[in-house]
Structure formats: C-alpha cells, structure tokens
Amino acid sequence: MIIEQIYTGCLAQGAYYIESNGEVAIIDPLREVQDYIDSAAKNNAKIKYIFETHFHADFVSGHVTLAEKTGADIVFGPTAETNFNAIIAEDNQVFKVGDITITVLHTPGHTMESTCYLLKDENGKDHALFSGDTLFLGDVGRPDLAQKGDITEKDLAGFLFDSLRTKVMTLADEVIVYPAHGAGSACGKNLSKETVGTIGNQKETNYALRANMTKEEFVKEVTDGLLPPPAYFPLNVKLNKEGYKSIDEVIKNSEKPLSVKDFEIIANETGAVILDVRHQTEFVKGFIPQSIFIGIDGGFAPWVGALIKDIKQPILLVAPEGREEDTITRLSRVGFDNVLGYLEGSFAAWQKAGKEVDTLISVSVQVLEDKIKENAIVFDARKPGEYASEHIVGVKNTPLDFLNDHISEFPEKGDFYVYCGGGYRSVIAASILKARGIHNVIDVAGGYAAIRNSNIERTAAVCPSTLK
Secondary structure: OEEEEEEEOOOOEEEEEEEEOOEEEEEOOOOOOHHHHHHHHHOOOEEEEEEOOOOOOOOOOOHHHHHHHHOOEEEEOOOOOOOOOOEEOOOOOEEEEOOEEEEEEEOOOOOOOOEEEEEEOOOOOEEEEEEEOOEOOOOEOOOOOOOEOOEOHHHHHHHHHHHHHHHHOOOOOOOEEEEOEOOOOOOOOOOOOOOOEEHHHHHHHOHHHOOOOOHHHHHHHHHOOOOOOOOOHHHHHHHHHHOOOOHHHHHHHHOOEEOHHHHHHHHHHHOOEEEEOOOHHHHOOOEOOOOEEOOOOOOHHHHHHHHHOOOOOOEEEEOOOOOHHHHHHHHHHOOOOOEEEEEOOHHHHHHHOOOOOEOOOEEOHHHHHHHHHOOOEEEEOOOHHHHHHOOEOOOEEOOHHHHHHHHHHOOOOOOEEEEOOOOHHHHHHHHHHHHOOOOOEEEEOOHHHHHOOOOOOEOOOOOHHHOO
C-alpha cells in the first residue's frame, strides 16, 4: 500500500495518491492532473476512483479532467449534486482499491455533502482517515460557507458537532489523520502547520474535540471570530459542481507573449488588470503604472482570489521570465482562466521601450522609528488576529483582505506608512492604493518581523489562542 500526500504550499492544500495492488485512488486532486497519471503509469497501476471530500471553495479540483483522461469514477458523498457523471455514495458505502477498502463517512457541517474517507488496510483494520475540511489538525472546518435557505451557520456547526462525535471521535487513537488543508487556509481559523496527525493527538490538542464539550459550547467557539469568506469562494464551488475547462486548454489560450505595444493596446482596450508577480523588492523599484502586485513566491493564488474576486476578470501578466506558465497554472487553480497574455521580456522590456514607470517608496524600520517620533500616520495590513496579538501602539488595523472597506481611511495628503508581517502584503496593499490614485503611501520593508527588533513601542504580546 502506498499513501502519498501531495501538499501545495501556496494553497495550503493536501491531495492524496493511494495505491494498492495495481489500483489507485486520488483524493481531492489539484486541477493539474498529469502528475497523478504519471505516477500510476510508472507503477503500472490504474486510477480507479477520484474521491472528493466536498465541493471545494478555495480551489478548483482536478476531478473532472482526471476522470476524462483516465476513465476513473468520481465519488462524492451523500446529498451532492453535480452536472457531470459521478457516483453519489451512500453513508458507509465501501469501495475496494486493490487489497484495501475506503469507506464513506458522511460528515455534514462544513458543507452538507462533506464526507470523510476511512481507509482500511488489507487486514480490514482502520488505518487512515482522509478528513477533508471536516477535521483539520488543531481546528475544524468553518461552518458558514454552505448557508442556504433556512440553514444557518449555527445549524451547520451543530451538524459538524454531531459528525465529529459520531463518525470521527469514535475511531481508534492510532488512526492517521490526513486533512485537506493546513495553516494558511481560509477554510478554518487556527490550523496547525503540521499536515499529518492522529485521532488520539487531535483528541488531546484540538479545542473542538474537547471531552465533555457541549454542543452549545462547540457552536459558540467554532463560529466565534469567523471573518467573511473570500469573494471568489462561491465561484469556485460553482466550477467544482458544474465542471470547467481543461487546464491544458487554459494554458494554451493564456500563454501568449505580447510585445510592449500589443500589451499596452490590450490593456487600454479591455480594462484588464495588470498583475505584476515579480518579487516585492523588484516591484518597488519600478512597475507599470496602475498595475497590482501579488508576488508569485508568496501566498499568491489565495490573495488573487481575495483581492481581484471576479474569476472572469481579464488579466495581463508581468512575470519573471520563464515563470509565465507557472503563474498561469497557479491562477487556474483558483479559477482565474481569463489571462490575455504576458509581457514578453517582462518589466525590462517596458523600461527599454521608454514607457512610463511608477515606483513605490519603501523604507527601513529604522526610518519608521524616526518618523513615528514625528507623529507619522501608520497602518497595519495584517490579519485581525495578528494585530490583536501584538502591534505598534496607536496604529490602526486595515487588513489587506478587506482593504477596499478601508479606502476612505487613508489620508489624501501627507505621507503615511503601511506594514505587514514580513513585507509582502504591505507592497500588495500599497500597489492597490496607488492604483486607486493614493500615491502618498510608503511601504515598511521587513514588516513586523523587523519592527520586533526595533525600539518602536508595541503592545504586549498575547498568545492568539487566548484571544476571544
């Protein structure tokens, strides 16, 4: 038996390759599916089933394409409805894969069709639980994404409580837990950085699995502090329910090198967002006016989804040379398929052509320290939990996730400063502000990591887990 976790850091997402005696099951595949096909072929195995734990909101799964290319059956849990052929399994239905079995455990709560898959080894012993977004390490799935009709987030949280107590916590302590996400995902609040655990460990450490916890306590704690989900989430759910283009077709249509002249014409004629994905240290030195920075080497795809929002938005790329296809692939993972092309020769070509260039002032923490003594205006672009745990005294929190809700709060005149955790998100925020015509923004290089090593007055550090 082979179990391989295929973890994608920028999505904080885990897909799974399971093989036994020449047959393969894939759980929650990424949209680019060739690696799964190649792995099976290398081992002279055949992909038999594609198991989906639920309709994912934060990424476009590869189930439709993988089924088309391999003939494998797509399996969803009870109550799922799709626009393509799929097995809608019954609770406790068993699927055989080589010498092992995979049992369907319907666990509604995160969504109504949410399902865990229990793998039993060749001896029939419970071995591993592929828990989807029902159970994470350190957390459980947020219960507000599938509100519909009369079903509220509190109702969903109650369903999740029952699912965990009757289907998950009854498993033996040594059963391995393979979740769909880790730290950084917006599908939960306090996910661990670890990506593999056990039922026993989660019973000991996961706040949501506390012994003697009442349903009322669970509902309150699981729903407390939930931030609004990113706007692109329902659009990804729709794609996962209804189907989508093959990623091969998306790359073919999008990977178009454009001259400076053509790039400029298309930008003017289409209203496309110019998305610059170079490193932030390169971006601040010079960029195309009104372009938005979201660096490919950060939490790229989720930030695109959170900030651009409309997956049909036309996009023009400024990417490091040689990374154009990589960028297009990562965009497609969250449903952004409408890339019109990329600037051939990257930003250097734009400069060489003598086109207008904008820059962003970025200063060190030492400079910020001096400016704060002069009563400089400063904004914190981190998430509310980061801000609450520790921040510069007197500084306002304007989270990048919800920057558009705070636009009116930034001064029109006089310099102001923006920092984040390490310098990535503050440049994103500054690029958006400049695109909106707010040019008096100054980035703080190094972010709060550098601020901690300065003499700038900060609030006392509070452990995030103690915050209510």
